[in-house]
Amino acid sequence: MTFGYFDDENKEYVITRPDTPLPWINYLGCQDYFGIISNTAGGYSFYRDARLRRITRYRYNNVPFDLGGRYIYLRDDESGEFWSPSWQPTRHDLENYTCRHGMGYTLIGSRYNGIAAHTNYFVPLDENLEIWQLTITNQRSKRASLSVFSSIEFCLWDAQDDATNFQRNFSIGQVEVEDGVIYHKTEYRERRDHFAYFACSGKVEAFDTQRDAFVGPYRSWDKPVALERGRLANSVAHGWAPIGAHQVKAELAPGETRQIIFVLGYHENPRDQKFDPPDSQILNKRTVKPVIAKYLDFAHVDAAFQNLRRYWNGLLGILQVDTPDVHTNRMVNIWNAYQCMATFNMSRSASFYESGIGRGLGFRDSNQDLLGFVHMVPARARERILDLAATQLPTGGAYHQYQPLTKRGNNDVGGNFNDDPHWLILGVAAYLKETGDWGILDEPVPYDNHPGSEQPLYEHLERSFKYTLDRLGPHGLPLIGRADWNDCLNLNCFSDTPGQSFQTTTNKDGKVAESVFIAGLFVLAGRELADITQRRGLTEEAKDYLAQVAKMEDTIRQHGWDGEWFLRAYDDFGRKIGSKECLEGKIFIETQGFCVLTDIGLDDGLAVKSMESVSKYLATEHGIILQQPAYSRYYLELGEISSYPPGYKENAGIFCHNNPWVMIAETRVGNGDRAHDYYSRINPSAREPISDLHRCEPYVYAQMIAGRDAPTYGEAKNSWLTGTAAWNYYAITQWILGIRTSYDGLQISPVIPKSWRGFNATRIFRGVTYHITIERAGEGNHVALKVDGVPIKGDTVPPPGDGRKEVSVKGALT
Ligand code: GLC
Ligand code: GLC
Secondary structure (H helix, E strand, O other): OOOEEEEOOOOEEEEOOOOOOOOOEEEEOOOOEEEEEEOOOEEEEEEOOOOOOEEEOOOOOOOOOOOOEOEEEEEEOOOOOEEOOOOOOOOOOOEEEEEEEOOOEEEEEEEEOOEEEEEEEEOOOOOOEEEEEEEEEEOOOOOEEEEEEEEEEEEEEOHHHHOOOHHHHOOOOEEEEEOOEEEEOOOOOOOOOEEEEEEEOOOEEEEEEEHHHHHOOOOOOOOOHHHHHOOOOOEOOEOOOEEEEEEEEEEEOOOOEEEEEEEEEEEEOOHHHOEOOOOOOOEOOOOHHHHHHHHOOHHHHHHHHHHHHHHHHHHHOOEEEEOOOHHHHHHHHHHHHHHHHHHHHHOOOEOOOOEOOOOOEEHHHHHHHHHHHOOOOHHHHHHHHHHHHHOEOOOOOEOOEEOOOOOOEOOOOOOOEOOHHHHHHHHHHHHHHHHOOHHHHHOEEOOOOOOOOOEEHHHHHHHHHHHHHOOEOOOOOEEOEOOOOOOOOOOOOOOOOOOOOOOOOOOOOOOOOEEHHHHHHHHHHHHHHHHHHHHOOOHHHHHHHHHHHHHHHHHHHHHOEOOOOEOOEEOOOOOEEOOOOOOOOOEEHHHHHHHHHOOOOOOOOHHHHHHHHHHHHHEEOOEEOOEEOOOOOOOOOOHHHHHOOOOEOOEOOEEHHHHHHHHHHHHHOOOHHHHHHHHHHHOOOOOHHHHHHHOOOOOOOEEEEOOOOOOOOOOEEEEOOOOHHHHHHHHHHHHHOOEEEEOOEEEEOOOOOOOOOEEEEEEEEOOEEEEEEEEEOOOOOOEEEEEOOEEOOOOEEOOOOOOOOEEEEEEEEO
8 A cells, every 4th residue: 555656757756645645844954954754744854963953842752643743734624624734734635645755855735625835844055944835725606815924833953952951941931022023042141142033924913922822722733723713813922832923814716826934943053142232132133134034935936946846856866777677776766865954864863763862973883884975075074984993992993973063072872882993994984985085094083082193094094994903802803892793692781670772771891792793794895995905005003904804704604604594693602603502593694694705615615605504594575584584582692682572673674784795796796687576675675665664764774674573564664774785775876787886987786686687877976977878688797898889808898098978878787
């Protein structure tokens, strides 16, 4: 069952009924001002940091799940009836309800009682504000006398404090209203130099800024007392809960259309010019007024919207593909790339499953996210890499997270996740291959943000590598620390106290438990580092790295292989995890995917065996399960993984982030059919027909799909902010379609299904546009390339020497 359809032409998903199984959301903004918006206009906005600069209030895990947002009400002033064209909060039986989630905008509308109303919500580029562009048409045969009401609930900036500190917060709310613009200035009198405002292009008949005056006691947003009364009360909030609500009258002749724009924004004043006059307590509005005036202008708003569309077309235009599979095309060309930009902007901070007040940016997560967005925003990727590296510790280890506003490592969570540092090497390698910007390696970057500790970025990579060599366990495998990629495999935790964090509790000294996953990661990162080092002319060092890598490969073969698949780890007692000897958790996905994508076991058959075992024991119709059999009870020595009921999250859920590792691994063993089949099983677009089971958005990946041990097998959860986005994008584009960035040029090495006749693609790479056509001439994966008609050796297209900006590449697969 579906709840809408894809409009690929417009790069939109069109939701055609409001009661989606879960709120289906979109993101507004792509620089500093952001919003989350659901298909019924729920959600909130913030400036840069979802916790510290929350602009509007949102109550997570509400009843209903999604309540509170950017609500517009229409009221028929003759009958007194009122409704909301976005369905929530009044939930009327609307005609023609549609929500078009597009690239950086969401257009929601419907018709009710002959009145059509649509609102386009978006954040203009380079501005700290959002637009609600409302268009109302009277489709009745007679005049309509309407009132239009806007509503938002201001937050007190720090969302955590806002949700807990009522003894203070109910007494500090302050607003000003001038020319119909509502200014929210709570705490501005003291240490803030920023405020929010809410403006309207129509003639403001009346306003409300005190929540109780608008909603009324003992009521909710579905039946505000002000709407029943038909008139706002011009309330001015002193303490309690400041809101913004405008009332505008709309008298519409039959067929008449009217547009009203609402602008919600964030503004900063210079510290010494906060007030006007200077010795007063009145907001200085001199610099904000021109911004407001600009965006209450219809023509300007239209231009800003076109500008936003051009921006996204430009970003997505860097790679466009045309394959025989519509789901591949749609995800690669539109939604997966778009989701990668969301993970770049949000990391794991703010979605409908991440509250925005918890985690900052993960060191591991953000480095991996790079794989998905580096080609679209290379300059910002560069900045991200340098920020991440600056939180690295002198040991080579890393803070597990850092805060985007301060760019400091998060002390509460600390470090000792022993995989973390290697992701930096992989992130930097991806950046170098995309951009060829070798200069980044010489950038001085501090450790732990300590002034004076700056060393070239290259040295940070060396320390990342050495970090593991300094921490090898009894089998010569890397010690796991608090956890590796799997945050929930906590082998040194041994927690029996309710409420303790599995990630930060460490009861063992960590000298025994080892990770085969980190070993595989070490091999991959070590090879990348050796390559970079070689290209810097440091031949001896490069050799040394490769020797360490070879040694680790041997160790994996000797102590990390279980006969049919790769082991997962050794626990604190030195016992195997992920082995046929185990009663539960006999086989794990991570090491199968990661060791094989790193080419371990390609030459001696282990890789093929490992892939066969994945297919036999872990693959399901809904994706590949993390481990089997699921843990049926809590194991003190395993930690959080066994805290989840079977089939969920890391305990035998389909954890979509690691499925692409197997896809890439399948391309390494040459099995394009299986690689693409696995890709399709979790492809959200391909799962659209089972939306009632999948439940999350059909246009973006979710972190998890419940595994076959779960009663809700096939149900997705935690959509949007997941490493799944980057890894799937990387797997399909660089390994299955095989359009791969490399130091020496654009490599083209597809491993596609046998049944495909070929595909076309356009890729802009280092300023050159490559028009790629691949045709199947046989069943295999051997590619013969012609560049502008001339055959070349190998599968890497070197940059054109003569300054050409367009290159045609034809490939025959045999
Ligand atoms: C979450 C974390 C990520 C981790 C994964 C597996 O997605 O953000 O860092 O690797 O879970 O535990
Ligand atoms: C929880 C989640 C896991 C995530 C971790 C990090 O344990 O299950 O996916 O990586 O939190 O905060």
